[in-house]
Amino acid sequence: MKLTDLRGILQYIPQFRDKTFILAINGDIVTDDNFATLLLDVALLWSLNIRVVLVHGASAQIKALAEDRHVTASDLDGAGVTDAVTLDLALSAATRLTHEILEGLSANDLRAACPNVIIAHPLGIIQGVDHLFTGKVERVDSELLQLLLNQGVVPVIPPLGFDGEGKTYRVNSDGVALAVAEQLKAIKLIFVTSQDGVLHHGQLIRQMLVAELGKLVQQDGAGFQPEMLSKAQHAIAACNVGVPRVHVINGTMDEGLLGEVFSNHGLGTLIYANEYEHIRPAKKKDVRAIQMLTKQAVEAEELVKRSKAMLEKSLGDYFMFEVDKNPVACVAFHIYPEQNQGELACLYVSSSHENQGIGRKLIQFVENRARELGLSELLALSTQAFTYFQSKGGFAEGTPDDLPPARREKYEQSGRNSKVLVKKLK
Numbered sequence: 164m165k166l167t168d169l170r171g172i173l174q175y176i177p178q179f180r181d182k183t184f185i186l187a188i189n190g191d192i193v194t195d196d197n198f199a200t201l202l203l204d205v206a207l208l209w210s211l212n213i214r215v216v217l218v219h220g221a222s223a224q225i226k227a228l229a230e231d232r233h234v235t236a237s238d239l240d241g242a243g244v245t246d247a248v249t250l251d252l253a254l255s256a257a258t259r260l261t262h263e264i265l266e267g268l269s270a271n272d273l274r275a276a277c278p279n280v281i282i283a284h285p286l287g288i289i290q291g292v293d294h295l296f297t298g299k300v301e302r303v304d305s306e307l308l309q310l311l312l313n314q315g316v317v318p319v320i321p322p323l324g325f326d327g328e329g330k331t332y333r334v335n336s337d338g339v340a341l342a343v344a345e346q347l348k349a350i351k352l353i354f355v356t357s358q359d360g361v362l363h364h365g366q367l368i369r370q371m372l373v374a375e376l377g378k379l380v381q382q383d384g385a386g387f388q389p390e391m392l393s394k395a396q397h398a399i400a401a402c403n404v405g406v407p408r409v410h411v412i413n414g415t416m417d418e419g420l421l422g423e424v425f426s427n428h429g430l431g432t433l434i435y436a437n438e439y440e441h442i443r444p445a446k447k448k449d450v451r452a453i454q455m456l457t458k459q460a461v462e463a464e465e466l467v468k469r470s471k472a473m474l475e476k477s478l479g480d481y482f483m484f485e486v487d488k489n490p491v492a493c494v495a496f497h498i499y500p501e502q503n504q505g506e507l508a509c510l511y512v513s514s515s516h517e518n519q520g521i522g523r524k525l526i527q528f529v530e531n532r533a534r535e536l537g538l539s540e541l542l543a544l545s546t547q548a549f550t551y552f553q554s555k556g557g558f559a560e561g562t563p564d565d566l567p568p569a570r571r572e573k574y575e576q577s578g579r580n581s582k583v584l585v586k587k588l589k
């Protein structure tokens with residue numbers, strides 16, 4: 164690990180301190196080789212005062228146990244009909260699994276407990292089919308959960324619910340995770356699966372606004388595999404009840420959890436409740452961020468080198484594009500009032516966020532400002548992205564004669580021989 168990674172992590176700490184994350188772990192992850200590492204990461208999150216609750220599924224174990232016992236399970240994931248045999252399988256498999264998780268947490272010196280916090284009632288008869296011992300989460304005993312969390316105890320919640328008469332019901336673990344996340348006002352619900360994230364027609368969804376995912380599920384729900392459709396539906400429900408971020412990650416990957424939590428470019432899927440990106444004017448503290456961001460492009464001669472003093476002098480012209488409060492792109496907008504022209508410069512999008520339309524949003528942003536000011540032309544100079552400005556930004560190739568005289572002089576001195584791009588605004 165590099166020291167700069169540590170800096171990257173530290174910036175998230177104030178945001179996450181004393182907040183709650185719900186980790187919804189698929190049963191098959193518990194038996195994966197990487198599970199011990201995942202629990203180590205949970206211990207790390209706790210050490211940073213992040214309150215982590217574990218909810219787990221048990222489908223894989225119910226399936227295996229049914230095979231061992233030579234019986235057939237009526238349903239595996241707690242969404243279909245649970246007959247008496249399957250309830251027995253679920254009780255044995257889930258209890259065993261909870262125990263394994265408690266063992267793993269103990270091995271990481273974490274105090275943990277399995278409380279009966281899920282109050283359920285029978286799902287009942289749906290379209291004429293009695294779902295028998297399948298339950299629906301009615302309530303979460305959040306008081307008990309808070310009590311445990313306040314004492315630094317990690318709650319481990321199996322996919323089982325209890326009613327007021329002491330009966331047990333099999334509940335769907337995604338539903339449990341959703342209910343717990345809502346009740347505890349969690350800031351993150353993280354589904355830990357054995358897939359890379361939510362796939363739609365085999366294509367990984369990296370980041371998506373909840374409204375867009377809702378549309379996709381409605382219009383083309385068949386494009387998701389059943390397990391991922393459930394994750395997508397629960398992610399939508401979670402965002403709609405106030406959980407700002409839902410992640411779906413691959414728990415078999417080393418660093419999958421930490422990579423997702425402590426970076427803007429996790430490897431899995433992020434569903435977010437609101438626009439978490441925005442463009443703002445650069446501040447003094449951004450000088451370093453601009454230099455760090457553009458370092459690679461400067462080395463590749465895509466951008467001209469700007470010293471700290473140069474940046475500080477014209478900082479008022481710079482804008483930062485933030486994702487979750489972290490700068491991932493920048494742009495500058497210089498104005499030449501005498502010629503009624505503007506110049507878009509220093510456009511850079513971090514490689515982790517390429518091809519997501521951020522470059523276009525920044526061009527549009529600068530163009531809008533130029534139009535608001537009534538400028539007649541927007542200029543840009545580029546050595547390697549001129550076709551980008553043409554095809555994505557609507558610029559046309561110009562000549563150095565299009566530049567304001569002082570700018571032209573600088574252009575000639577630089578010897579960079581950049582292409583001049585012009586966009587007429589009037």
Ligand SMILES: CC(C)(COP(=O)(O)OP(=O)(O)OC[C@H]1O[C@@H](n2cnc3c(N)ncnc32)[C@H](O)[C@@H]1OP(=O)(O)O)[C@@H](O)C(=O)NCCC(=O)NCCS
Nearest residue numbers: 460465509510511512517518519520521522523547548551
């Ligand atoms: C050029 C740059 C700003 C694009 O940002 P971005 O946010 O990734 O771009 P968008 O998401 O808006 O657009 C992506 C599209 O542009 C294309 N594209 C990206 N870089 C390109 C380039 N240098 N030349 C031509 N096309 C390019 C992509 O292939 C993609 O095409 P598609 O939509 O047809 O698949 C970014 O790659 C960058 O920072 N480059 C280095 C710095 C630089 O050259 N800046 C310009 C000088 S001021």
